[in-house]
Amino acid sequence: MAKTFLDHLIILEEITSELDVYDLPSDEREEIVGLINHTTHQHILNVILNHLPKEHHENFLTKYQAAPHDPELLAFLKKEIKSDIESEIRIQAKKIKAEILSEIKKSKR
């Protein structure tokens, strides 16, 4: 998955570290990490769009489409969203990561 400007706020290492605890073939691990990445980023995009005024959605999505890793995207969000979107992203990321970690633990044989 391509790098995005959100990666440093989401930080999936604690999940990949948890996966490393288990005996998991590399292809299955890659598949599971891919699912987790996509799910987490989708969830966070929903959070961002819920907070970003609708008139900026098109602009944001166009910029994101062009350069998903561009740190200016976060600056853009901070400028256009009144609440502390960086904190909100961290909180929501933590929440969904906790859910995913719980699923991993429940899948232990």
Place this chain on the structure above:
Amino acid sequence: MSKPALNSEKLRSKLKLKHLTTRTTLLAHHPHVAKFLASSALAGTLLLTPGQSTPTFAALPASSISQTSSFDLHQHLADRLKEILPGQVQPLTADQESQISQTLHDIYGIHATAQLEGNHLNTSYGLIGAEQHLMRYPGDVVANMAPGRGAWGYFAPSKEALTPDLVEKEKYYAVVQTLYLPDWTTRLSYLRDWYKFRKVLIVNTQTGKAIVASIADSGPAAWTGKHYGGSPEVMAYLGLNVGKQKGPVVLFFVDDPADQIPLGPLEYNLENPPLLTHG
């Protein structure tokens, strides 16, 4: 020392469901995101798009991919319900309810039951009637709106506080007869909270069409002969917004403690979704 084993099949299945529900929620709240799916950059970072075949999803077992159309699902459910349900709407037996729960899970991959956490409506098979839109916040004005607020008041204290989630809750809302529950008055504070925005699955027993809705009002009055109500969108999807605007439905609680199942029409098996690599 060897590492502990993981049931990767179970985990993958859970993650697939979470991925699908997250995407469904995103597109339900922000349908304009869909047009960006064609972009390889955005698709690669966030969403799997039509035609995109990543190693991740290419590895899904063929058995996890459903080829069944929503029409087939509806028809299958309607046929099965005919075998289980009595000729007229009436309270069901525990065995009938259990059979229906199993059928709903088999066909739609959803956990829905007539009794949840000890709570049970007076009937799980009854007539649903059309309701108007509810006022979401003070000063809210839309066409076909009920004059008063719902039983739980406004959805939000102001227009600014109305979130997309609350918009969905009003759009797909259901009405149930909490006021006639035998323990409603004695356990009011508990039951009021328990029923507020409780997710229910409503199935048109004649067509098999099913929709997930959120309880947002109490009623209808017993003298109407109806047992439930549905928002204009709920009734339209169920095909019950014509003629007398009422019809027989099964209404079960959705067991969704993590709030993963989106409100709205149910058109695929949640545990066996159609072609995950396609949008």
